[in-house]
Amino acid sequence: MDSKDIRAQFLEFFKSKSHKIVPSAPIVVQNDPTLMFTNAGMNQFKDYFLGNKTPDSNRVADTQKCLRVSGKHNDLEEVGLDTYHHTMFEMLGNWSFGDYFKKEAIEWAWEFLTDVCGLPEDRMYATVFEGDEKEHLEADEEARGYWKALIPESRILNGNKKDNFWEMGDTGPCGPCSEIHIDLRSEDEVKKVPGRDLVNNDHPLVVEIWNLVFMQFNRLADGSLKNLPQQHVDTGMGFERLAMAVQGKQSNYDTDVFQPIIQSIAKRAGVTYGEDQKVDIAIRVISDHIRAISFTIADGQLPGNAKAGYVIRRILRRAVRYGYTFLNFKEPFLTDLVGQLADQFKDTFPELDAQRAFVAKVIREEEVSFLRTLEKGLKRFEIIKAETKGKVIDGKTAFELYDTYGFPLDLTSLIARENGFSVDEKAFQAEMLIQKERSKSAAEQSTGDWISVISEAEASVFLGYEHLEAESRITRYREVKQKKGSFYQIVLDQTPFYAESGGQVGDSGVLENDVERIAVFDTKRENDLIVHYTKTLPKDLTATFMAKVNVQKRLLTENNHSATHLLHAALRSVLGEHVQQKGSLVNEEVLRFDFSHFAKVTEEEIAKVEAIVNRRIRENIALDERRNVPIEEAKSLGAMALFGEKYGEFVRVITFDRDYSVELCGGTHVPATGHIGLFKIVSESSVAAGVRRIEAITADKAEAFVDQELEILKEIKELLKNPADPKKAIVSLIEEKNQLQKQIDELNQQQGSALKKDLINKVEDIDGIKVITQEVKLPDANVLKQLSFELKNEVPNLVAVLAANLNEKPMLSVILDDALVQKLGLNASEMVRAMAKEIQGGGGGQPFYATAGGKNLAGLSQALEIGKKIIHEKLKS
Ligand code: ATP
Ligand code: MG
Numbered sequence: 001m002d003s004k005d006i007r008a009q010f011l012e013f014f015k016s017k018s019h020k021i022v023p024s025a026p027i028v029v030q031n032d033p034t035l036m037f038t039n040a041g042m043n044q045f046k047d048y049f050l051g052n053k054t055p056d057s058n059r060v061a062d063t064q065k066c067l068r069v070s071g072k073h074n075d076l077e078e079v080g081l082d083t084y085h086h087t088m089f090e091m092l093g094n095w096s097f098g099d100y101f102k103k104e105a106i107e108w109a110w111e112f113l114t115d116v117c118g119l120p121e122d123r124m125y126a127t128v129f130e131g132d133e134k135e136h137l138e139a140d141e142e143a144r145g146y147w148k149a150l151i152p153e154s155r156i157l158n159g160n161k162k163d164n165f166w167e168m169g170d171t172g173p174c175g176p177c178s179e180i181h182i183d184l185r186s187e188d189e190v191k192k193v194p195g196r197d198l199v200n201n202d203h204p205l206v207v208e209i210w211n212l213v214f215m216q217f218n219r220l221a222d223g224s225l226k227n228l229p230q231q232h233v234d235t236g237m238g239f240e241r242l243a244m245a246v247q248g249k250q251s252n253y254d255t256d257v258f259q260p261i262i263q264s265i266a267k268r269a270g271v272t273y274g275e276d277q278k279v280d281i282a283i284r285v286i287s288d289h290i291r292a293i294s295f296t297i298a299d300g301q302l303p304g305n306a307k308a309g310y311v312i313r314r315i316l317r318r319a320v321r322y323g324y325t326f327l328n329f330k331e332p333f334l335t336d337l338v339g340q341l342a343d344q345f346k347d348t349f350p351e352l353d354a355q356r357a358f359v360a361k362v363i364r365e366e367e368v369s370f371l372r373t374l375e376k377g378l379k380r381f382e383i384i385k386a387e388t389k390g391k392v393i394d395g396k397t398a399f400e401l402y403d404t405y406g407f408p409l410d411l412t413s414l415i416a417r418e419n420g421f422s423v424d425e426k427a428f429q430a431e432m433l434i435q436k437e438r439s440k441s442a443a444e445q446s447t448g449d450w451i452s453v454i455s456e457a458e459a460s461v462f463l464g465y466e467h468l469e470a471e472s473r474i475t476r477y478r479e480v481k482q483k484k485g486s487f488y489q490i491v492l493d494q495t496p497f498y499a500e501s502g503g504q505v506g507d508s509g510v511l512e513n514d515v516e517r518i519a520v521f522d523t524k525r526e527n528d529l530i531v532h533y534t535k536t537l538p539k540d541l542t543a544t545f546m547a548k549v550n551v552q553k554r555l556l557t558e559n560n561h562s563a564t565h566l567l568h569a570a571l572r573s574v575l576g577e578h579v580q581q582k583g584s585l586v587n588e589e590v591l592r593f594d595f596s597h598f599a600k601v602t603e604e605e606i607a608k609v610e611a612i613v614n615r616r617i618r619e620n621i622a623l624d625e626r627r628n629v630p631i632e633e634a635k636s637l638g639a640m641a642l643f644g645e646k647y648g649e650f651v652r653v654i655t656f657d658r659d660y661s662v663e664l665c666g667g668t669h670v671p672a673t674g675h676i677g678l679f680k681i682v683s684e685s686s687v688a689a690g691v692r693r694i695e696a697i698t699a700d701k702a703e704a705f706v707d708q709e710l711e712i713l714k715e716i717k718e719l720l721k722n723p724a725d726p727k728k729a730i731v732s733l734i735e736e737k738n739q740l741q742k743q744i745d746e747l748n749q750q751q752g753s754a755l756k757k758d759l760i761n762k763v764e765d766i767d768g769i770k771v772i773t774q775e776v777k778l779p780d781a782n783v784l785k786q787l788s789f790e791l792k793n794e795v796p797n798l799v800a801v802l803a804a805n806l807n808e809k810p811m812l813s814v815i816l817d818d819a820l821v822q823k824l825g826l827n828a829s830e831m832v833r834a835m836a837k838e839i840q841g842g843g844g845g846q847p848f849y850a851t852a853g854g855k856n857l858a859g860l861s862q863a864l865e866i867g868k869k870i871i872h873e874k875l876k877s
Helices: 003-016 041-050 102-116 141-148 187-192 239-246 259-269 277-298 307-326 334-344 350-354 356-387 395-405 409-418 425-443 551-575 603-618 631-636 699-719 726-761 781-794 818-824 828-839 857-876
Strands: 059-067 088-097 124-129 156-159 165-167 172-183 206-219 225-238 445-447 469-482 485-492 509-512 517-526 529-534 544-549 581-586 591-596 624-630 650-656 661-664 679-688 691-698 764-766 769-778 798-806 809-816 842-845 849-853
Touching (some): 041 206, 059 277, 088 239, 088 277, 102 172, 102 206, 102 225, 141 172, 172 225, 206 239, 277 334, 277 350, 334 350, 350 356, 551 581, 551 603, 551 661, 551 679, 551 691, 603 679, 631 650, 679 699, 699 726, 726 769, 769 857, 781 798, 781 809, 798 857, 809 818, 828 849
Antiparallel strands (some): 172 206, 206 225, 469 544, 485 529, 624 650, 679 691, 764 769
């Protein structure tokens, strides 16, 4: 069976057992503060387990894109070195939400593996939870019983809490599990060591393929376990490992899931996969990482400097540096693999195919910039080498390479070794720890457990599409402690408050009744809960409140949200269909829209887009809002679904003119586009490779903006005495000014040479030394300087002291023939300083030329007297 077939068989099998097949959730998690990336198939169903939400179908199956590179499940360092852990992998899963439990889960898993996949029964082992005294958990005898009916007891093994008690994260749903392991070794090997001895022992050929988790508990923040309202099944099977077993391979990388990409990489590097250990690892790393990077970017997460973006950047850099060091790839290469990957997954995960050019562009830019830092880092290493006394590179330096140049420790160690050095790895780890602590304490906050006020309550009902006020009761609340004081999170049975999502900010407002009034400063989603943020808790938690949304803020926000839809459609019509939303922010002030596009949006394009949006506003198109539309129907209406969004089977469709804007959207909107009033784009910029950002304003903000611009224009016109054509008037003013400037320059020159002549005529000859001491009137300091130097050039043996009135500002200048400095011991700098006191100023310069400015114009003649005195004294002596 090829891998496509295996995937299809799995889904078909569970369909035949009355499971509904659902799409994979995006790999990037939104609205869940405990998780950055999807790390297991169950993530998207968390609320069903917790009883926050009721599923439409209580049996579900799918293949889920997972990423295990952060948090509780982090396999990054293993990837490529071993043959069965990936960063991104597909997890095949089947679920029961309060329906079937251990018996069916175990029997069906066995049936699928043996009957459908034809895997050898005697090579498979089942593990069951052996219990844990500390947690007061009993052994899972029930699961053991069902296994005993299927396989001999010798192939049923006990597992401890680490291996057989599954938890998604530090808190959340969890329970005992039963895993299925397979032994893929040769007959000879099996004879030597029985497979049961190698289960859960990190043997690359005796691996876990399927984990059947029996969800029974919720792990609370204080570490205790609480029974879930119902019992559920959550299973996860590594698709690539299953393919390895079914295809009789000994490595996930030898299956048809990886081989095509591996062959491309090997070809480009001019090597053969399977001949050199180090080269093979590098090829595996790249073939794995390109999947993680591509699918994550396609799901909307761009590489960046923080959080999820940084995780992706690190994975990309890890791939680049393996290629650089072991395959001699000095130019971007990951980017060239995107197309092949997109083709391979076209039918399973079409989001990559649909955005292949964009994803390739983003990856290319990242590669180019990292290759540059890599080179810089290598140069830096040369300097470090020269500066290091001895042969050990200290921890701080290794950390600098890591922190500034993105060099992982193993890269630094490798380069060091090649140069006959070693790295103080312990000290590096110590530096790393210091940094971790620093970033941890900055973000420190602790979230308490939910405290329920009304038991049996489910997720709250959202009334905010119709109502801005509603009668509500608190169903649960919790405290969030932060360094800067704490706040509360409150869930209501029903609420008009819109929770931040899809770029639209959360509502603020109040909860009030006759006795109290509590301000709600924000509203956010947590999976499917609508969570209201408050600084205080009501005294009576069981009371009924009027939940009132801040109407002004909401309405302004709606203008911006609807305008965003109009903008999106206009951009697609002006720039092309490649425009995809890459992010948005909509609040009461502005709208910000990020989208894929490879060039700067020109002034003309912006004008066109604005014109289209404003025309649509004037058409006053009525909102066509439809809820619970089957997703297929919505798509056939031409609705633009955003990649990276999680859509249920039924969606909300927002339409402004069926032929113009049809979007899937959960946000709130104006009843008709006329409410928006006016739309103005205020900026266009770049946010990342291939992603542009437009910021715009609407309604009274746009009006105020235009008014302000017009006001400025009006003032300008008034200054110009209201000409018929103000632009022409300004252009001729500028021309006139340039003309005048030219004339002034000429006049200054004429005046300067006339003055010069005059001064030369007045030269005093004292024993062959030519002395000029004069008060002059000049336009500026430059002219004074020029005059001084011209005098010096034309009159030999000159001492010139000029006291100038420069447009009512005093300035002194002293210039000497170079020979006189020596001969007479005259010093221009000293002289000017002695004189400057008279004009309340200061200055200096060189021995042959110095100037001084000042404040007291009336002191000029006195200053000149001092200059004369100094000269006469020197000449007499
Ligand atoms: P292992 O001990 O091998 O790391 P796990 O206990 O972390 O596996 P689960 O969390 O139970 O695995 O995930 C369910 C299934 O997903 C596993 O049985 C395995 O087939 C697959 N799987 C888990 N981690 C990875 C990974 N990093 N790459 C590929 N497949 C994986
Ligand atoms: Mg693991």
